[in-house]
Amino acid sequence: MAAMGITSPSGSTSFSEKLDPKAWRIIAVVILAPFMTQLDSTVVNVSLSSIQRDLHSSISSAQWIISGYLLALVLMLPLNGWFLDRVGAKRLYIFCFSAFTLASLLCGLSRTMPGLIGARVMQGVAGGLLAPLTQLMMARVAGKQMARVIGYSAVPILLAPLLGPLLAGAILKYAAWPWLFYINLPVGVLAVVLAIYLVPHDEAMIRKRPFDFAGFVTLSPGLTCLLYGFERASHHKGLSFLILGVILIGTFLLLARSKKEKALINIQLFRIRTFSVAATTQFLSSGIVYAGQFLVPLYLISGAGLSPARAGWVLSTMGIGMLCIYPLMGYLTDKFGCRTVAASGVLINFLGTLPFVWMACTRLSILLSILGLLLRGMGQGATGIPSLAAAYASVPKESLSLATTAINIVQRVGAPIMTTAIAIVVALSQAGRSGAEPQAFFIPFIALIVCQLFVLGSASRLPKRIHQEVGVNR
DSSP: OTTTTOOOOSSOOOTTSOOOHHHHHHHHHHTHHHHHHHHHHHHHHHHHHHHHHHTTOOHHHHTHHHHHHHHHHHHHGGGHHHHHHHHOHHHHHHHHHHHHHHHHHHHHHOOSHHHHHHHHHHHHHHHHHHHHHHHHHHHHHHGGGHHHHHHHHHHHHHHHHHHHHHHHHHHHHHSOTTHHHHTHHHHHHHHHHHHHHHSOOOGGGOOOOOOOHHHHHHHHHHHHHHHHHHHHGGGTOOHHHHHHHHHHHHHHHHHHHHHGGGSSSOGGGGGSHHHHHHHHHHHHHHHHHHHHHHHHHHIIIIISOOOHHHHHHHHHHHHHHHHHHGGGHHHHHHHHOHHHHHHHHHHHHHHHHHHHHHHHHSOOOHHHHHHHHHHHHHHHHHHHHHHHHHHHHTSOGGGHHHHHHHHHHHHHHHHHHHHHHHHHHHHHHHTTOSSOOGGGGHHHHHHHHHHHHHHHHHHTTSOSSOOOOSSOOO
16 A cells, blocks of 8 residues: 555465454554645645635745645654654654644634744644654564555555545635644544553563664655755746755765764665655655645636536546546566566556546537546656555565665655646746636646656666565665
8 A cells, every 4th residue: 555655574474363353443543643744735736726826825835835744754754763762652643633733723713824834844743753653653563464454554554635625616616725724623632532541551561772863854844945956946036945955965975975874764775676666656756746736626626617526526536536446556567577567557557648638729628627637646656656566576585675765755756846847837838828728737737747757767667576686786
């Protein structure tokens, strides 16, 4: 399941064995975190144009509601293991979920774009720790039943992109956009209360270990400067931030090379060819997912003139496509191999984008939009899982935790970079126009297709069959 980034145990599992009912209660509690964060991201994508108009902001500024959240997510991800060792899983889960709920309240109360972006960054900080933490807590109670647990827990995560557009459309029809964030409050309070009583204490597992401070202070601001400078590039500004970002990230890479597994990211793993190719595929595929989720709702609402409620119903078909393909991924990958399935997923995504290119030149067709989004959902689901499985299988078992951190960071870096790039193209395409005309979205959709071709090239270099590497090449 790409959204969670979990690998099942290598040993066989007997499905006749029953999981402890206490374990199922714990899993039901912790799964609320990825469900709420995924639902929150989806409803924000749909409501972006409404928020932009209400706060009198530009598209390039409004897209940081998405990119700021994703950036904060990736910046906090490397700290998860260190925080976990310091305070324990239960305390960290309760703190992060409480912080995410408080940030949701602040998002709803925001009346300026900078204030809203700041609250979204706070959400991203909490969400960045919640994602891997949820996976760990599930693994602790699942044991040999991990594969079975993933199958059941995937359902709410896959339903979130399906329910998100519908919920956003309904709320925007009858209420103001702040209620898109207020709906998180009862879920957050419920999750925190249940976690206090149902999640077991784990103080015995708390331990102290050194923190890679030098790596953190170079990687975090380096990514921030790089992405901010990239976003400002369309206005012929931000060159100094770009240069500073490159210098800081280069410094981190030099430090990480000497620290190896003690660094925030073990870059030695990228010397494994399969892991490197799979990581590149994850970077690009994650980017086109979020770039598409930014561009398509913007076209339907601002360009084609659909109401948020009607656009929500149309966008929900992408979730249906994902829901249809995910249960088949294990069978398809075993039968045809990860390279064939991943490359086919990119081609399906490509075919799903072509109708929007045509509609940007002519007129909106609801039927073509639904068909395109259905194909895009299926293609996105078919691309991520095989490359993720290939990445995990290519590293030694003792390096799996480091590989998981590296892959999750790569995924989340690709999202804001690609979203920012498409936002720049949209802004340039709309320059000099009186409004967001449908024709202004032709070039952005062409740019999205070009990005998909890069994903296809990377997916075509994946191994035909998943195999286990013996170690890291020196």
